[in-house]
Structure formats: structure tokens, C-alpha cells
Amino acid sequence: MGKDNLYDDIWTRKAGRSRMVAMVKDPFTAFVYWEVDEHVQWLFGAHFHCNWRSLPLFLCVYDVTDCWFDGYNAPLISQHSVTHDDDNWYLHSLSPGRNYILHLSTTTLENRLFCILSSAVIQLPPAKAGDVLPSVQFSSVAANPSFHRDRRSQSPAEALYPYEATFDGYHVHVSEERSE
Numbered sequence: 001m002g003k004d005n006l007y008d009d010i011w012t013r014k015a016g017r018s019r020m021v022a023m024v025k026d027p028f029t030a031f032v033y034w035e036v037d038e039h040v041q042w043l044f045g046a047h048f049h050c051n052w053r054s055l056p057l058f059l060c061v062y063d064v065t066d067c068w069f070d071g072y073n074a075p076l077i078s079q080h081s082v083t084h085d086d087d088n089w090y091l092h093s094l095s096p097g098r099n100y101i102l103h104l105s106t107t108t109l110e111n112r113l114f115c116i117l118s119s120a121v122i123q124l125p126p127a128k129a130g131d132v133l134p135s136v137q138f139s140s141v142a143a144n145p146s147f148h149r150d151r152r153s154q155s156p157a158e159a160l161y162p163y164e165a166t167f168d169g170y171h172v173h174v175s176e177e178r179s180e
Helices: 038-047 156-160
Strands: 019-026 029-035 057-063 076-082 088-091 099-107 113-118
Touching: 019 099, 019 113, 029 099, 057 088, 057 113, 076 088
Parallel strands: none
Antiparallel strands: 019 029, 029 088, 057 076, 057 099, 099 113
């Protein structure tokens, strides 16, 4: 390996074969990449009597937890329209502790999904207590009784920043009594 190749940061994953690989990023996110080789593109174009690039492509996510998946019996969780130039995708807001299979699909004339590539089953790990993101709820100022306290007894800083005890600009601090 020469010195010229030492700093080459170009990464290609062209394997010359059709494949779809799904990987777990965290309890809520998966990453998938795929490649459809020219021979398979030609076969699908011939099957559907059209050019490969005119076929609509979809990335389909199936929840296969607690079922023996035969390609039709698992619930379709989400369906994302992808272009022919796309070759990877991040899937967010998945349920922790569940098993998923991903398909790269097109549609038939009857608008039914037709699988082109399928990934292996991925299992998302269960979420830890700290992994769950807090839900943020907004309320109007009139509905917040602590906002209407006597402003004369406050310091000038408290009058300007009445929310400082719960929000510092970057974090929402929830007291134990308010979280119940």
C-alpha cells in the first residue's frame, strides 16, 4: 500500500451483487443499505416490461416479532418512497425490543408490493430507563398559575426570567412533584 492510498477516504461498497443489509444503531433507530446489480435491474425491467429506472421503489419495514414471516403475514410498519439513486436509509422511531425485516419493493399494476430485496431479521435492543426521551408539553401562560404570582416580591432577574427554575435555555428541569 503506497503513501497515496494512505489518506484515501473514498469508500465504496459496490460488491457487484444484489444485497440488502440492515444494522441496529440504537433501540429506536436502524440503518439499512442496499445494492441492486445490473443483471437484477434488467430482470425486473423485463418482468414489468419497462425500464428499471421507471419503476417506483419503496423501502418497507415489517415488524416480525412473534410471527413466522412468509412475506405477507407481518404488519407493514412504514413504507418510504426512495429514488433509484438512494442506496441507504436511516429508520427512526422504531419500537425497542422488536424484530424487523426490511424490503426494497416496487408495486404491481394492481398496486401490490413486490419485493426486490430483503434484509435479514434485525432485533432492536430494549430501551433503558434513560433512553426514553421526555415528552414536552406546552401550555398557555394563562393556564399556568405559577406565572401569575405577585411580581413585586421578585428580584429583577426573577421578573425577567420566571421560567429559569425549570428551563435554562438548553434543558427542561422537571421536579419530582410535577412529574407525577
